[in-house]
Amino acid sequence: MALMDTSLKQIHSIMNDENAVLIYSGEFNQDIVKSMLSYTEGKLESSGIDDLVRKKIFNVMVEQLQNITKHQYTDEEKQVVQPCFILIEQENFYNLVTGNPIHIDTIQMVKDRIDQVNGLNAEELKALYKQARLNSRISEVGGAGLGFIDVARKTENKLEYAFFDIESANYKYFTLKTQINKIIQ
Amino acid sequence: MEHLIIDKTDDTPSIDFNPTSRELKISGRSLPEDVTTFYAPVLEWLDELEESPVGEFKFIVNLEYFNTASSKLILDILMRLEDIHTGGNNTIEIVWNYDKRDTDMEEAAEEYSELVEVPFQIVGI
Amino acid sequence: MEYTYTLQKLMAESNYLLAIRDNFESLLSKSVFSIVESQISNDNLDVNIKNRIFSVVVECVQNICSNDKAHSTSKNSILLLNKVELGHNIVVGTKLNTERKNRLEQILTEISTSSIDELKIKRKNIISTRATLEESQKEELALIDMFIRSTGKVKYYFQGEDGNDCFLIIEIEISNN
Numbered sequence: 001m002a003l004m005d006t007s008l009k010q011i012h013s014i015m016n017d018e019n020a021v022l023i024y025s026g027e028f029n030q031d032i033v034k035s036m037l038s039y040t041e042g043k044l045e046s047s048g049i050d051d052l053v054r055k056k057i058f059n060v061m062v063e064q065l066q067n068i069t070k071h072q073y074t075d076e077e078k079q080v081v082q083p084c085f086i087l088i089e090q091e092n093f094y095n096l097v098t099g100n101p102i103h104i105d106t107i108q109m110v111k112d113r114i115d116q117v118n119g120l121n122a123e124e125l126k127a128l129y130k131q132a133r134l135n136s137r138i139s140e141v142g143g144a145g146l147g148f149i150d151v152a153r154k155t156e157n158k159l160e161y162a163f164f165d166i167e168s169a170n171y172k173y174f175t176l177k178t179q180i181n182k183i184i185q
Numbered sequence: 186m187e188h189l190i191i192d193k194t195d196d197t198p199s200i201d202f203n204p205t206s207r208e209l210k211i212s213g214r215s216l217p218e219d220v221t222t223f224y225a226p227v228l229e230w231l232d233e234l235e236e237s238p239v240g241e242f243k244f245i246v247n248l249e250y251f252n253t254a255s256s257k258l259i260l261d262i263l264m265r266l267e268d269i270h271t272g273g274n275n276t277i278e279i280v281w282n283y284d285k286r287d288t289d290m291e292e293a294a295e296e297y298s299e300l301v302e303v304p305f306q307i308v309g310i
Numbered sequence: 311m312e313y314t315y316t317l318q319k320l321m322a323e324s325n326y327l328l329a330i331r332d333n334f335e336s337l338l339s340k341s342v343f344s345i346v347e348s349q350i351s352n353d354n355l356d357v358n359i360k361n362r363i364f365s366v367v368v369e370c371v372q373n374i375c376s377n378d379k380a381h382s383t384s385k386n387s388i389l390l391l392n393k394v395e396l397g398h399n400i401v402v403g404t405k406l407n408t409e410r411k412n413r414l415e416q417i418l419t420e421i422s423t424s425s426i427d428e429l430k431i432k433r434k435n436i437i438s439t440r441a442t443l444e445e446s447q448k449e450e451l452a453l454i455d456m457f458i459r460s461t462g463k464v465k466y467y468f469q470g471e472d473g474n475d476c477f478l479i480i481e482i483e484i485s486n487n
Contacts, residue, residue, distance in 0.1 A: 007320040023329040025321035035348035042341030084318040162311040175314040253451040257437040
């Protein structure tokens with residue numbers, strides 16, 4: 001491997017530009033998720049972040065990471081691009097960024113759900129959550145329905161997302177960014 | 186001499202220096218950043234032993250890993266043991282156990298055995 | 311959000327599993343060690359190999375990376391782990407001031423031109439002193455350890471001009487044997 005590896009330089013450069021402190025790119029399973037969570041917890045503890053904020057970040061991370069693990073079908077086409085997790089540390093907040101391949105048939109549903117939760121205030125989100133729980137149409141939204149609502153409630157900030165084309169007829173790369181403030185307003 | 190017990194942590198080994206059973210045990214892994222602070226009570230205990238006639242001691246090592254900073258302190262301990270052994274009040278026998286698949290650890294033990302004049306057994310487990 | 315996909319592509323290109331960019335002070339370093347351990351625990355690797363990878367990461371983080379508590383907001387070091395066909399690579403990078411750059415350059419030149427046996431002798435000499443180790447001796451010991459553990463498969467590179475912009479990158483390869 002060439003030391004003057006341009007990908008190394010670029011990775012470092014982007015990490016600097018975007019204030020990324022951790023990137024994991026590879027297979028996601030229970031153990032990997034546990035280790036990501038434990039890393040973040042450890043880092044937050046040593047940063048002296050408030051307990052409540054730490055819990056929020058932990059819970060949101062669990063949702064995002066479990067969402068990736070849940071949707072890892074054994075589909076060869078899907079393995080074209082691996083999932084990733086990026087932890088970003090800014091002066092006043094953290095961003096949790098996840099990326100994973102998503103089937104094109106699911107895209108509209110995901111878009112709709114995120115746009116919906118982004119447009120609601122705390123009260124409305126609470127009501128929506130209750131409703132979604134009662135309906136428990138889990139199969140319809142593949143478990144991600146409650147997840148987005150829950151994340152929106154905890155982060156108190158808008159969810160940001162984007163879809164990227166990848167070398168696949170049936171999949172795109174779905175990236176989701178959540179923001180948790182270091183100090184609770 | 187008191188019984189010195191220090192509990193194991195993620196980055197420091199357990200210390201169990203028992204003057205009654207005359208077994209001095211160090212087990213686990215050693216990677217603290219501040220090795221001097223961690224090992225100070227260990228060295229102090231050994232200094233005290235040098236002054237006190239007690240008998241025949243066994244120093245038993247079961248370390249799975251140690252960082253370079255610890256490698257220096259481990260030699261400091263072994264050199265203290267050499268002082269004790271040749272001092273006249275007590276005798277020391279070192280038993281260094283290692284995972285027999287860990288050839289690096291075997292080599293480390295061998296190198297240490299060459300640096301001190303104390304009966305030194307290296308045992309692959 | 312494009313950087314997310316770009317980063318994923320770059321990581322995948324070189325088979326990087328993990329990239330950490332931070333100020334590696336002692337509390338954080340424990341988390342770093344444990345995440346690296348979990349990365350290598352799943353593989354069917356020999357105890358030896360796992361210990362070598364772990365050891366290189368520990369020595370890099372504790373002796374090469376910046377761990378300046380006084381400037382904890384600046385993230386001046388990086389650590390990457392990648393899996394290659396025949397083993398693992400650990401890449402460490404850190405910002406340096408001129409004094410440290412000159413010192414490390416001298417140490418690295420000397421070490422990289424020594425044989426493994428010569429390095430073992432150097433190591434013995436450093437730890438045999440009765441005094442507490444100085445910063446430069448700790449660095450030297452750490453680098454010697456990395457060279458020995460990787461049987462010399464170490465590459466290094468100083469980037470940037472003298473002054474505050476100097477960056478050192480070291481790449482250590484641990485073969486699966």
